[in-house]
Amino acid sequence: xxxxxxxxxxxxxxxxxxxxxxxxxxxxxxxxxxxxxxxxxxxxxxxxxxxxxxxxxxxxxxxxxxxxxxxxxxxxxxxxxxxxxxxxxxxxxxxxxxxxxxxxxxxxxxxxxxxxxxxxxxxxxxxxxxxxxxxxxxxxxxxxxxxxxxxxxxxxxxxxxxxxxxxxxxxxxxxxxxxxxxxxxxxxxxxxxxxxxxxxxxxxxxxxxxxxxxxxxxxxxxxxxxxxxxxxxxxxxxxxxxxxxxxxxxxxxxxxxxxxxxxxxxxxxxxxxxxxxxxxxxxxxxxxxx
Amino acid sequence: xxxxxxxxxxxxxxxxxxxxxxxxxxxxxxxxxxxxxxxxxxxxxxxxxxxxxxxxxxxxxxxxxxxxxxxxxxxxxxxxxxxxxxxxxxxxxxxxxxxxxxxxxxxxxxxxxxxxxxxxxxxxxxxxxxxxxxxxxxxxxxxxxxxxxxxxxxxxxxxxxxxxxxxxxxxxxxxxxxxxxxxxxxxxxxxxxxxxxxxxxxxxxxxxxxxxxxxxxxxxxxxxxxxxxxxxxxxxxxxxxxxxxxxxxxxxxxxxxxxxxxxxxxxxxxxxxxxxxxxxxxxxxxxxxxx
Numbered sequence: 001x002x003x004x005x006x007x008x009x010x011x012x013x014x015x016x017x018x019x020x021x022x023x024x025x026x027x028x029x030x031x032x033x034x035x036x037x038x039x040x041x042x043x044x045x046x047x048x049x050x051x052x053x054x055x056x057x058x059x060x061x062x063x064x065x066x067x068x069x070x071x072x073x074x075x076x077x078x079x080x081x082x083x084x085x086x087x088x089x090x091x092x093x094x095x096x097x098x099x100x101x102x103x104x105x106x107x108x109x110x111x112x113x114x115x116x117x118x119x120x121x122x123x124x125x126x127x128x129x130x131x132x133x134x135x136x137x138x139x140x141x142x143x144x145x146x147x148x149x150x151x152x153x154x155x156x157x158x159x160x161x162x163x164x165x166x167x168x169x170x171x172x173x174x175x176x177x178x179x180x181x182x183x184x185x186x187x188x189x190x191x192x193x194x195x196x197x198x199x200x201x202x203x204x205x206x207x208x209x210x211x212x213x214x215x216x217x218x219x220x221x222x223x224x225x226x227x228x229x230x231x232x233x234x235x236x237x238x239x240x241x242x243x244x245x246x247x248x249x250x251x252x253x254x255x256x257x258x259x260x261x262x263x264x265x266x267x268x269x270x271x272x273x274x275x276x277x278x279x280x281x282x283x284x285x286x287x288x289x290x
Numbered sequence: 291x292x293x294x295x296x297x298x299x300x301x302x303x304x305x306x307x308x309x310x311x312x313x314x315x316x317x318x319x320x321x322x323x324x325x326x327x328x329x330x331x332x333x334x335x336x337x338x339x340x341x342x343x344x345x346x347x348x349x350x351x352x353x354x355x356x357x358x359x360x361x362x363x364x365x366x367x368x369x370x371x372x373x374x375x376x377x378x379x380x381x382x383x384x385x386x387x388x389x390x391x392x393x394x395x396x397x398x399x400x401x402x403x404x405x406x407x408x409x410x411x412x413x414x415x416x417x418x419x420x421x422x423x424x425x426x427x428x429x430x431x432x433x434x435x436x437x438x439x440x441x442x443x444x445x446x447x448x449x450x451x452x453x454x455x456x457x458x459x460x461x462x463x464x465x466x467x468x469x470x471x472x473x474x475x476x477x478x479x480x481x482x483x484x485x486x487x488x489x490x491x492x493x494x495x496x497x498x499x500x501x502x503x504x505x506x507x508x509x510x511x512x513x514x515x516x517x518x519x520x521x522x523x524x525x526x527x528x529x530x531x532x533x534x535x536x537x538x539x540x541x542x543x544x545x546x547x548x549x550x551x552x553x554x555x556x557x558x559x560x561x562x563x564x565x566x567x568x569x570x571x572x573x574x575x576x577x578x579x580x581x
Contacts (some may be wrong), residue, residue: 037381087571091322091380091524095516096565099558102513105557203504208513212388219385220305223552251396262382263372 012129013127013198014241019132020194021237025217025229026139027186029181032223033147035159037094039211040081044074044184045191046206050114052192053123053201058113062124067192074188075181086173101211108203119202120195124179127197135193136230139186143226155179220261220267231269292424294542299497300430302538303488307492308511309518310444310556311485317525318390318461318481320380325365325514326386328394333358333490334497334507335398341413347498351436354494355487362486363479365390399505406502414498428542433495440488441531451481461525468469513554519560523574530575 008015024041031038035174050071061069085096108114115121146152154175157165166172195201204210221232236254243250265271308330315323336357337350345353369386417428448454458475459467492511495502514537519525522533536575537557544556564571 084566088565091316092520092565092569094322094563095520098513099561099565102558103555103562106558110549110551110555136580180580199462208509216385216388219381247398249396251392255389255396256390259369259386262378262386262389263369265376266376266382 001238004048008129012229014238016127016129016197017160017162018234018237019129019136020190021214021217021233022130022230023136023139023190023193024187024214025221025225026136026143026231027183027190028214028218029143029223029226029229030183030186030216033152033159034155034179035162035290036086036098036176036180037213037215038180039092039094039208040097040100041187041214042206042208042211043104044078044187045210046104046108046201046203047191048074048188049191049195049201049206050108050120053120053195054113054126056126056196057120057122063124063196067189067196069146070192070195071185071188074191075185078181078184080175082177082184083186086176086180087168096156098208098211100198101206101208105203105207114203117203119200121200123195123199123201125199127193132193135189138219140226140230147226151175151178176221199290206279219256220268222265224267225270226241227273228268235269240249256278295539296424296426296430298538298542299535300434301541302535303434304492304496304499305511305514305518305538306441306531306534307437307488307495307514309522309534310441310527311488311492312515313519313522313525313527314485314488315481317517317527318457319370319374319383319478321370321387322380322382323387323485324384324512325369325391325394326485327389327512329358329361329365329486329489330493330496330508330511331398331503332361332394333493334503335488335575336407337405337492337494337497338407338503340400340470347409347413347415347530351494352489354490357485358490358493359483361394362489363483365479365486367494374467378581395505402505404505406504408500408501409503409576414501430499433499436496437492440491444484444488445527447484453477457481514557517557520561520569520571521564523571526571526573529571529573533571 024045024095028038028041028046046087048070050070051073052061052066055069056063081097085093085100088096098183109116147155154165157168157170158172158175162172193207194205217233217236218229219229219232220236222228236257239254239257240247240250243253246253259271308326311329312323315321315326332458333354336354337347340350340353341347356569365387368479369390370383373382373386397512409424415428415432419428420426429466448457456467457480459470459472460474460477460481464474467477480485491506493503496507498509518530518533521536522529537560540560541556545553548556
């Protein structure tokens with residue numbers, strides 16, 4: 001038990017970020033599972049990170065209430081945004097959400113109370129590891145249950161063929177919007193946790209590079225089920241820590257893994273877990289998103 | 291004022307050169323090649339390496355064009371060709387290109403580190419000449435002329451040559467293009483050579499103008515290029531040029547009514563509005579004849 005305690009202490013930051021990244025990967029999984037690529041989740045995490053941190057620091061909100069407020073605020077921004085941008089498809093949707101992310105980043109830089117480029121510092125470190133992992137479990141279970149539910153089947157139907165799904169009476173845009181807003185809520189929760197985990201936050205932590213990174217976790221892990229994004233986030237976050245001695249070559253390994261997985265494991269690393277069930281996997285069909 | 295306009299023309303030319311390569315690959319192959327900014331950066335550093343070996347600046351630009359062009363062809367063989375064979379969706383190619391970008395940037399950093407570099411002293415023209423009251427430096431003027439020349443050359447290639455016809459056929463319908471006897475592999479290699487070569491030259495020219503190439507210099511351009519392509523019309527070559535200058539002039543103009551830290555908001559606000567009002571952009575046509 002002592003060994004475990006020491007291990008947790010020594011690697012606390014890395015372990016925490018594994019959990020946070022897994023939650024963020026699940027947040028983008030929600031829209032990927034409906035067959036659409038959006039890149040706004042880093043910005044939603046940022047909106048919630050800043051708002052929840054400001055609520056605890058300046059308004060004296062209790063931590064859980066600040067977290068919830070931040071996440072709800074992110075979801076409230078996602079609703080009108082999604083209602084407008086979900087008319088777009090494919091790269092257009094991806095670029096629109098990306099542009100939204102940049103507008104958020106520039107807005108954070110322009111508002112004095114956020115500390116602008118220097119970042120917001122002195123956030124009370126309230127987040128414990130168990131907060132992160134309990135959240136991850138809850139989010140993963142909810143996603144897994146949703147996937148098996150009527151809603152999940154509607155999402156899968158939309159992903160496979162929007163027109164066919166619509167002709168079956170599925171309200172395509174409403175379902176996609178639901179996935180998008182839920183994703184923003186989850187990303188917002190992770191953002192609030194991240195803000196209170198690390199004492200300081202900066203606008204760049206929620207920019208374009210971060211949005212792409214979250215997407216990569218999900219796609220490398222695999223979209224067919226919820227284990228994929230968790231696995232992807234776990235491996236790609238742990239890898240740099242493991243490769244610490246080879247730090248100079250770290251990006252080269254990560255880049256090579258990315259290319260190899262996309263080329264040789266098109267459904268993601270999670271397929272490795274399901275080799276015995278390839279027949280079933282074939283029916284899941286997530287190739288149109290990854 | 292005239293000074294500002296000159297600046298807008300200069301930065302618009304770099305935006306255009308960068309976005310042309312980006313948009314060429316998108317129009318022919320429907321791939322959003324996120325390794326393009328890495329090739330832009332590579333261009334600046336290939337020229338740096340060449341000039342440190344004593345190669346004159348003008349020749350270094352050509353070296354960068356060829357080296358980046360070849361790197362583009364290799365990029366396609368490694369990261370995109372296997373996906374094409376499998377008929378993988380466009381998102382796969384985008385992710386795969388992110389992997390290549392990471393590798394290229396890190397290789398540059400292994401040699402030159404993450405900090406600002408400079409070209410060898412005296413290797414770039416420092417002369418200034420004046421037109422009326424306006425003082426112009428030779429280097430930027432040469433860069434603008436060269437960039438516009440390259441834009442015209444690319445337009446000529448795509449519109450008037452056999453290769454251009456092949457590319458347009460490929461963009462329209464790959465299967466039909468193969469049926470009429472077009473060597474698809476050669477046409478795709480040419481697309482990547484031109485795209486990456488132009489990206490590389492854009493990198494050298496920007497590196498020359500600022501005389502401070504660094505490993506992350508492509509990042510801002512990548513985001514701006516999205517705005518340029520959407521505003522002009524995804525996959526449209528004249529659209530990319532028009533979008534580039536609209537953006538650069540708009541940015542300069544926005545400084546008069548926006549605080550300078552909001553300068554970047556202009557590009558993304560514009561991008562957002564165009565997507566909502568006219569998603570295919572100013573010169574984009576719907577799904578057909580995109581080159």
